[in-house]
Amino acid sequence: SQQGEEDPQALSIQEGENATMNCSYKTSINNLQWYRQNSGRGLVHLILIRSNEREKHSGRLRVTLDTSKKSSSLLITASRAADTASYFCGYNTGNQFYFGTGTSLTVIP
């Protein structure tokens, strides 16, 4: 399977701390995207990074991409209780789109 893997599977932090989650994939990609899902609802697109980019920022989010290691990381700074959700990486290989296994983040107020 080309499904990506994310770690950790679950992460619990205090409000105000930073949260880092990692995604590893198995094939060449065109771009990699990060999504948030609350309680089994639809996914919300957070950020997209293209294969020729190494780092991207959006508000409190910082994403890095290392195509040589086939990995990406998502950093959420100064976390809030509202950030509690599952986070998925997703990547476009050109003919399919794969999601990672997800990281469940709990931010404790």
Add this chain to the structure above:
Amino acid sequence: KAGVTQTPRYLIKTRGQQVTLSCSPISGHRSVSWYQQTPGQGLQFLFEYFSETQRNKGNFPGRFSGRQFSNSRSEMNVSTLELGDSALYLCASSLLLGDGYTFGSGTRLTVV
């Protein structure tokens, strides 16, 4: 602007029946893709349509099919339902193929 709309939100079907799910993309988006989410298999790609043509397809049996209409609305059909088809089915649209997707809230299908 309106988001991606999926109907119905919930559905209960019996084994052997067929089901059709509907997705209306964001206005102007020409790419529509479908995903199945289950606790065991996670999020899996079903297929993607662009300008009424299926461009990409995941590894699902032929019982899963879809189509896209000229107004970019899309339908997904599952025939001869099995218990294992119980899942949250998500539709997403994007302006371009493979670009950032906007997801609908999903249709939760239960097969009994």
